[in-house]
Amino acid sequence: MKRMCLMKNYAWLKINRDENNPKEFLAANVVTRDLKNFGKKVWQQKGWLKSYFLQRITGKIDYHILDKIETPIDLIISIANHFEPNPTAVGLKTAIASVEEWCQELEDFAVRDFDGHPFKHSYYFPAEQYNPELLFPLEAHCSKGFGEVEIHLHHGIEIPDNSNRLRERLEKFREKLRSHGFLSYDIKDLNKRPRYCFVHGNWALVNSSGGRFFGVDNEVEILAETGCYMDCTYPCAPNIAQINKINSIYECGYPLSQSKPHRDGRDLIVGDKEPTFPFLLQGPLLLQWKFTSKRMYLPYIENGALNDYRIPSIDRFKLWMSANIHVKGRPNWIFIKLHTHSLQNDHRNSVRGPVMRRFLEGLSSFFNDGIRFRLHFTTSRESANMILAAIDGKTGNPDNFRNYRFRLFYPPRFS
Ligand SMILES: [Zn+2]
Numbered sequence: 140m141k142r143m144c145l146m147k148n149y150a151w152l153k154i155n156r157d158e159n160n161p162k163e164f165l166a167a168n169v170v171t172r173d174l175k176n177f178g179k180k181v182w183q184q185k186g187w188l189k190s191y192f193l194q195r196i197t198g199k200i201d202y203h204i205l206d207k208i209e210t211p212i213d214l215i216i217s218i219a220n221h222f223e224p225n226p227t228a229v230g231l232k233t234a235i236a237s238v239e240e241w242c243q244e245l246e247d248f249a250v251r252d253f254d255g256h257p258f259k260h261s262y263y264f265p266a267e268q269y270n271p272e273l274l275f276p277l278e279a280h281c282s283k284g285f286g287e288v289e290i291h292l293h294h295g296i297e298i299p300d301n302s303n304r305l306r307e308r309l310e311k312f313r314e315k316l317r318s319h320g321f322l323s324y325d326i327k328d329l330n331k332r333p334r335y336c337f338v339h340g341n342w343a344l345v346n347s348s349g350g351r352f353f354g355v356d357n358e359v360e361i362l363a364e365t366g367c368y369m370d371c372t373y374p375c376a377p378n379i380a381q382i383n384k385i386n387s388i389y390e391c392g393y394p395l396s397q398s399k400p401h402r403d404g405r406d407l408i409v410g411d412k413e414p415t416f417p418f419l420l421q422g423p424l425l426l427q428w429k430f431t432s433k434r435m436y437l438p439y440i441e442n443g444a445l446n447d448y449r450i451p452s453i454d455r456f457k458l459w460m461s462a463n464i465h466v467k468g469r470p471n472w473i474f475i476k477l478h479t480h481s482l483q484n485d486h487r488n489s490v491r492g493p494v495m496r497r498f499l500e501g502l503s504s505f506f507n508d509g510i511r512f513r514l515h516f517t518t519s520r521e522s523a524n525m526i527l528a529a530i531d532g533k534t535g536n537p538d539n540f541r542n543y544r545f546r547l548f549y550p551p552r553f554s
Pocket of ligand 1: 221223265291293339340341
């Protein structure tokens with residue numbers, strides 16, 4: 140009996156064990172009842188948990204942060220949407236229909252942020268799922284200002300990948316996206332080489348996934364060479380690929396040619412030199428303490444994922460703010476980067492329809508009064524530009540810096 144109670148207390152560790160396969164994970168939640176397995180799972184999480192408790196002790200994560208910083212507080216929200224229509228599994232026709240349906244539903248949200256921008260997503264489209272017909276609906280959608288397309292890649296799944304093949308795939312896909320009118324260029328680059336943001340498939344950036352989705356040690360170097368300026372892969376706990384560095388905007392701390400150069404690094408600071416590209420924008424990673432139906436007070440992992448098990452809410456939003464992710468020296472520009480797989484069955488209802496509508500209406504009523512709070516719906520690129528503007532000492536409304544450094548080849552018509 141004692142052992143049963145103990146295990147119930149640890150049930151949180153099994154939630155969202157692997158987002159790519161939540162059903163299997165939930166089944167494990169019921170079936171797994173041995174301490175050995177539990178110990179293994181805690182051990183897997185120890186790196187980031189240590190960082191989390193350190194950030195709590197030092198006040199970096201602060202549930203009362205909003206009372207301590209100068210107003211107005213700019214809340215800069217971006218969604219890294221792992222946008223996977225999966226034509227091989229569902230058939231091309233169904234995949235196209237699901238993309239079209241998604242675009243229409245997002246466009247139906249009437250909500251606008253402080254600057255008049257609609258709620259928008261960054262569509263991280265998997266290179267290996269490319270079919271021009273899946274991108275055509277996004278061309279029209281993005282030209283209206285509802286989002287931007289960036290690069291996502293799953294690789295090394297059946298056999299380990301290698302540097303040359305990876306470089307070639309990224310370059311090819313980058314050019315394909317460019318031919319659709321997507322991606323951006325650096326205003327400092329006279330040749331206007333296409334630049335992009337990146338999310339790694341299966342979270343396994345630079346072999347972070349314990350030998351799974353194995354590949355290329357100098358992956359970040361190849362990302363940089365092929366035009367990547369920001370990575371938005373993290374957080375991914377409780378997935379094994381989670382690194383120890385959390386709740387940060389930072390540059391890689393080790394040479395890019397090394398394995399996992401992003402495992403640690405220097406936080407970006409106002410007044411500092413230009414960061415090494417790609418720098419990393421992380422989303423919130425925290426513990427949320429909740430009473431369960433059994434009247435136990437248990438911690439759950441809050442990783443900024445939007446799915447049907449964890450729908451968006453104002454309570455969660457407050458938690459995301461407490462992660463206090465900003466460029467050091469500009470504390471009132473708070474970056475909230477979330478992630479979802481909006482075309483996946485067990486994610487779709489959390490990011491569309493009445494659930495999302497209610498959440499966005501809540502945001503508008505509580506966090507967009509213009510005096511204490513200003514909401515900014517951004518894409519990854521716009522967030523990156525605001526980060527770079529902050530480093531250069533820019534102040535005021537971050538809306539002025541959406542196109543500060545990286546600009547779209549074809550800006551949306553409304554802006
Ligand atoms: Zn993916």
